Amino acid sequence: MPLVNTTEMFKKAYEGGYAIGAFNVNNMEIVQGITEAAKEVNAPLILQVSAGARKYANHTYLMKLIEAALIETDLPIAVHLDHGDSFELCKACIDGGFTSVMIDGSHLPFEENIALTKKVVEYAHERGVTVEGELGRLAGIEDAVNVSEEDACFTRPEEVEEFVSRTGVDSLAIAIGTSHGAYKFKGEAKLRFDILEEVQRRLPGFPIVLHGASSVIPEYVDQINTFGGKMPGAKGVPEDMLRKAASMAVCKINIDSDLRLAMTATIRKVFAENPSEFDPRKYLGPAREEIKKLVKHKLINVLGCAGKA
Template identity: 45%
Template sequence: MALVPVNDLLFKADKEGYAVGAFNANNMEIVQAIVEAAEQENSPVIMQASQGAIKYAGLEYITGMVTIAAKAANIPVALHLDHGTDFEQVIKCIRSGFSSVMYDGSKLPLEENIAMTNKVLEIARPINVSVEAELGKIGGTEDDVHVADKDATFTDPNEAKYFVEKTGIESLAIAIGTAHGQYKGEPKLDFERLEKIKNLIKIPIVLHGSSGVPDEAIQKSIKLGICKVNIDTNIREVFVNEMKKVVSEKTSEIDPRKILGPAKEATVELIREKMRVFGSSNKA
């Protein structure tokens, strides 16, 4: 089937009390793994590409791979730009065929973030492309986006209410204690803050930096209003570790398919497990 807007998936998830997984698609094998997992779990799925992935693989390749995978799939698939900090990059993704984009103006002053988000919405809404925004600074590093621990700030509930009122944004990424990349310890999520924000804004809320967050914490956050959960680092870990295992056990192997194939299969199992945690299995 054709790519679907993320809004179509999140509004249903919000109503029914589960979350849709958003998995970063960095190469062909990972794209295949994401779709295979979603098919096996009968789950809706969001494939997303960061600015770093686009720089690595090329915008046309990313769009082409995901579009082909979606057309062959029997479950709804969305293609989303993850952390689009550059307005021109956001527009290029919309023109390329992305069904959803994130404009990340979290490092900007509040009013400037609102103005730029509205600029993106003005272009995206008439052509049914979903838009995600971010308020609060999520620590850590994801490709080209880096926020030092000292600069990370939690989302203010009243600012979130004001932001949504001034933009009418359809989904909002918030900062409640998660971080991008690998955690050095167990993250502590501010569930009270999440609950306050959800009571004030009444729209789907997005949790970034979810790799390494305990399943119980993820499930509690979903009960409190999280409808989209982003996973990237866990995929990288499983994919690369399986490649290393194959190479170490079969030192003379020179066929990339026999190295990348097992990595893809390990990734399928990881993503299936995440979908079950998110409650999206059999929700397609």
């Protein structure tokens, strides 16, 4: 099956009351763990590439890894640019085979965000590529995204209709209380479902996206801390809140930090138990299996998209 854009998968997700998992990829083991899990439960996938991951792994290498995943799984898979910050970056990804891009103009004034987003949409749509825009800003740090708590702001529902109609975007990322990175919340996360409900009322049938939606699974944090890490007080979004969001207008839920934690916790454990280990297969292999286990859990128990490919 060739790569797909997000149009059909979002339509099915909205109507079916579930969300598609958008998992960030950086290397072969992460791609394998995610896609093997999806194949086993027959789930559609969005594989996300940040600007940092694209620079680290090289665009060509990542696309060839994803091409291999298509051959191995025969699943509907979209390749998505996460947090594109310029027209030039979005254009390079579109020209390089991505089927979906995000243009993040959320740091700009409203009119400038509209102008930039519309420019990307026009270029992308001519080439069959879908576009995600953003209104509101999530706090936190992840790759090139760095927003302080003071600069974070919730999405204003009264702006969403104008933004979507004037830009032509295919999906919209909103800020309702999630945040980027593992060091997320000083207390329990509380999503603003009132904002989500109002956005859904104003944009009926339109797919909404949640960024920063890792749950920061305590077992991984504890394991990292047990084997020399320092992650005090790391918290994420409770999975029951994500399930509720997926049953509403949210059709895409981004997961990155949980993948990193699963991989890091497993590798730390391997080295703690065998300090002399130097074969990458002996620590990257178990990390790949842990990612696979984590992704299957998310697909089945959180996103609800198992069996929907």
